[in-house]
Every structure is written in C-alpha cells, then in structure tokens.
Amino acid sequence: MKHYSLAIVFLFFNLLLIGQELETTPPEYIRTIQFKGEQEFAGTPIISLGQPVVLEFDDLIGDEADYFYTIEHYNFDWTPSNLSKNEFMTGFDDVRILNYENSFNTLQIYSHYNLTIPNKNTRNLKVSGNYMIKVWDENRDLVFSRKFMVYEDLAIIKVQVKRSRDLKFINTKQVVNFSVNGGENILIRNPDQNLKTLIIPNNNLQKSIYNLKPQYSVGNELIYRYDQEASFWGGNEFIFFDNKDVRASTLNIRSIQLINIYNTYLYADKVRKFDPYTYNPDINGNFVVNTIQGDDATIQSEYTWVHFYLSNYERLNGGEIHIYGNFNNYTLNDSTKLTYNTKKDLYETKRLFKQGFYNYKYVLLEKDGTINEGYFSGDFDETENQYNVLAYYRELGGRYDRIIGVGSANSRNITN
Structure with a gap:
C-alpha cells in the first residue's frame, strides 16, 4: 500500500520539474531546530503579516561560532520570486545572529542560538507569500534552511474533514473539503489560473497536496469538494x-x-x-x-x-x-x-x-x-490530525503570489 496517492506524486513531480528550492538539511552538529510563529509547537511557521517568527537551534561543537542569516521570497511553487529585497523587507539581512548562550552544567556542551524576526536589522516583512530563512557559517557555507509562510487575513477559508466516499478507503483515509471566499476584501478573478491552494497535514510540508482547482462556485464562494484528490491516509496517533x-x-x-x-x-x-x-x-x-x-x-x-x-x-x-x-x-x-x-x-x-x-x-x-x-x-479514519489550507492569489499584472487567507480543521470533527 503506497502512502502517497498518485495525485500527490504527480503534483510533487511537477514541482520538482519546475525547479522548486528544497530545504537544506543541517549537519550532525546542529541539533534541536525549533522554528515557530503563532502556532503552539515548532514546525513550518504560518504567520500573519506583521507577526514575529522565532528560530532556535543548538551547535554541539559549543565554540560560539558565528552564524549569519538571510531571507528570501518565493513563488507558490518555491521558485524565487521577482521581488528585490527592499520590496519584501524593511531593513536588511545577511547579519550575524548575536543572541546566543552556552550550555550550563551539562555533560554535552553546546551553544544555543536564538533569532527573532522582526528585529533591529530586519524590521519587518512587507508582503505575504512563501519565505525561506537560510543560516550560513563564517565561511559563507550554507548550514541549513527552513521554509515559512506569511499570510494576509483577507479571504474566508472554510475547511471540513470528511470520510472518503470510496468505500475501499472509508476506514483508512481522511478527505479535506474546503471553500475560498474573497468576500468584500478581495475580488478573485480567473481563479483557475490565478488562485492556487495548499493543504498541509500536521504542519508537515512533505505530505502536502498542491494546487487543486475549484470545482464550482456559489456566488463569490469557490468550492473544493474532491474525494481522492484531496485525501490523506489517516495514519495512527504518534x-x-x-x-x-x-x-x-x-x-x-x-x-x-x-x-x-x-x-x-x-x-x-x-x-x-x-x-x-x-x-x-x-x-x-x-x-x-x-x-x-x-x-x-x-x-x-x-x-x-x-x-x-x-x-x-x-x-x-x-x-x-x-x-x-x-x-x-x-x-x-x-x-x-x-x-x-x-x-x-x-x-x-x-x-x-x-x-x-x-x-x-x-x-x-x-x-x-x-x-x-x-x-x-496502520491507517484509521478516527486518527486525530490537523489540516491547514492556504490560498495563494496573483492579481492581474502581479509579480508575486500573495497568501490571502488560511483556514484549518481537525479530524476530531470528521463527518461522512
């Protein structure tokens, strides 16, 4: 039994073809990376525009090494956007991480680094969309990188978790149905081309489903009621x-x-x-x-x-x-x-x-x-999972993909 559906494999294959940038895995001496924003636990941060994001990590060498960070903006497909630094950031990056402490009274020595954005150098991020923070050493070698998302609270996204309509998977899969409504805040034109969606289970980007198209609309509300195309294996509790x-x-x-x-x-x-x-x-x-x-x-x-x-x-x-x-x-x-x-x-x-x-x-x-x-x-439809749905929109003549809203639902409330 494969635990990536054919739809997910196809979409990931398409993204790889067009050159999406992947996260860089840290070396063995970098441990316990915690990257979080408004959510309770570390993961891939999804923050509203203007809210802070915090990165923490340990260096087990413990020699107070110098680390620097840069921030880059990306399109929906994780290819670099056409925006220059001053278009998506107030202030500057490529500066040293100054906030660090050494371990105290531990058998394994380490240096703990802490970076909060915004700060006195990177004063704020000005636009929504996909971002990546990269951490470099003093030799300008890339140590690791992590993705995060910044959204504008414009569109209303309603999300529901359903059991599969295919009886073969009714006890093993969970299906995410949702709708996107720009309301009075934003007029969504040509949604088949300009509106893209992303479904993230349990803050795990590796299992995400990319770019489903609306099936129909009711007024200004765009409806997504796929079955297998928007399904995830239920898994089991950790x-x-x-x-x-x-x-x-x-x-x-x-x-x-x-x-x-x-x-x-x-x-x-x-x-x-x-x-x-x-x-x-x-x-x-x-x-x-x-x-x-x-x-x-x-x-x-x-x-x-x-x-x-x-x-x-x-x-x-x-x-x-x-x-x-x-x-x-x-x-x-x-x-x-x-x-x-x-x-x-x-x-x-x-x-x-x-x-x-x-x-x-x-x-x-x-x-x-x-x-x-x-x-x-095993896989069970009763398993408790958290799903986030992000809506990306590029206006006519726009130069980057905005994230215009985020919705979420938990499978505790799963229905038929």
Whole structure:
C-alpha cells in the first residue's frame, strides 16, 4: 500500500520539474531546530503579516561560532520570486545572529542560538507569500534552511474533514473539503489560473497536496469538494517518550545509564496496524524541550542517546525502517534508520535528543523513495490530525503570489 496517492506524486513531480528550492538539511552538529510563529509547537511557521517568527537551534561543537542569516521570497511553487529585497523587507539581512548562550552544567556542551524576526536589522516583512530563512557559517557555507509562510487575513477559508466516499478507503483515509471566499476584501478573478491552494497535514510540508482547482462556485464562494484528490491516509496517533528527568525511568522508558553522556533505553515498540484503533493523545509529531534538572531548559537540558527498538514481523521488501517526526523536520537519514539485531530479533537504533517530550512513529522508506507511514502503525479514519489550507492569489499584472487567507480543521470533527 503506497502512502502517497498518485495525485500527490504527480503534483510533487511537477514541482520538482519546475525547479522548486528544497530545504537544506543541517549537519550532525546542529541539533534541536525549533522554528515557530503563532502556532503552539515548532514546525513550518504560518504567520500573519506583521507577526514575529522565532528560530532556535543548538551547535554541539559549543565554540560560539558565528552564524549569519538571510531571507528570501518565493513563488507558490518555491521558485524565487521577482521581488528585490527592499520590496519584501524593511531593513536588511545577511547579519550575524548575536543572541546566543552556552550550555550550563551539562555533560554535552553546546551553544544555543536564538533569532527573532522582526528585529533591529530586519524590521519587518512587507508582503505575504512563501519565505525561506537560510543560516550560513563564517565561511559563507550554507548550514541549513527552513521554509515559512506569511499570510494576509483577507479571504474566508472554510475547511471540513470528511470520510472518503470510496468505500475501499472509508476506514483508512481522511478527505479535506474546503471553500475560498474573497468576500468584500478581495475580488478573485480567473481563479483557475490565478488562485492556487495548499493543504498541509500536521504542519508537515512533505505530505502536502498542491494546487487543486475549484470545482464550482456559489456566488463569490469557490468550492473544493474532491474525494481522492484531496485525501490523506489517516495514519495512527504518534507514540512518545518523555525524558525530562534523566536520573529516573519514567513512562515508556525502560532504563537510563550514564556512559560519557546519558543513554535512555525505551521499551520495545510493536507493529500496531493489526490492533484496533485506540485514541492516544499526541501533539501530531512535534516535540517540547524540557528538563526538571534546571530552571532554563534551553541551556540546562542534557543531550542523551535515546535507544529505539521495534519488534517487527512484516517483510520489508527491500525497504528501510526509520523513526519519523518533527524532531528533525521529518527527514529520513542515517540517524533515523533502524538495523536488525539478530541476537535480540528486533530492529534498533539510537539517536541524540535534547531532553524533553517527543512524538515519533516508525515508517517504511520503500525502494522507490516513498514513505509508507502506515506500514507499521496502520491507517484509521478516527486518527486525530490537523489540516491547514492556504490560498495563494496573483492579481492581474502581479509579480508575486500573495497568501490571502488560511483556514484549518481537525479530524476530531470528521463527518461522512
């Protein structure tokens, strides 16, 4: 079972063809990137025009290195827009990040960096649309980059989560229906060409559905009531660990050992797709840094090797098992890959995490590069997921794609 529908694969393929810019994954010594705006948890920030966005990260080398940031504006398809810096920004960028602190009383040293925009250099972003912040080192090498969106609160976007109309998927998929209404704020002309949409599940851009066209209109309201084209696999709730206390075992943690730095050993997880759905409250793949050993979690939290175990009885057919979550922006790499231990008859890995509460799940990276999120966890229409819908509009003669509104809905309120 593939967990990217043909429609999603087709749309992603189109975007890659036209040269969209992808985020740059950080090196191993850059950890715990938290990028957030108005939302409660870190992820891909979606902020209203004029609101701040905050970027935090740790450098495990801990030598107070110099880092610089730049901001760029993009079209809907993540190709660079034609706007110059002074057209989308008041002030300037390409300046050093001055706000940083060194870790205090921790076994793993690190430097913690914090950047808020706007600031005295970058005073404000003047237009809505897609943005990317890039962090550079003193040698002008790109260290990492992250996307974010800025919107204007003009259009009214109503969103509903429905069960699939296809009986084959009624118990496993969730469908996002929505409408876009410019109302009195903005007149949407030629929506088939000038209006574009984006549906983001759980703040995970990698699983988004791009550029559905309105099916019909009722007055000024544009209606999108697709079924499979706007469907997502329901997935299952994320599982979690909480290691805010590194001196004692807590829920889901089997033991803790001090070997140079702390090592946290989790209980073995099992394949869940054959079990009935059970509501297990999560934070939709996110994480929160926290410690009870200090007053300031940003610089007093320890780094610990977290050991994962999966009792797996499914054939992988040449695929790979990975842990998956927003702890690294849903990136699959060597640090998330599990390997088989013949003596223990299970899959295992270890990865370095800062103390806190973390959501994660096990996914299968198939041979063709697709991510099968429900291969071990299952897919259920009852799963709680958050969906955001963004509307992009380029006016006649416009030079960039504005984000004219954002709507959201949660699958807790799913209907037939």
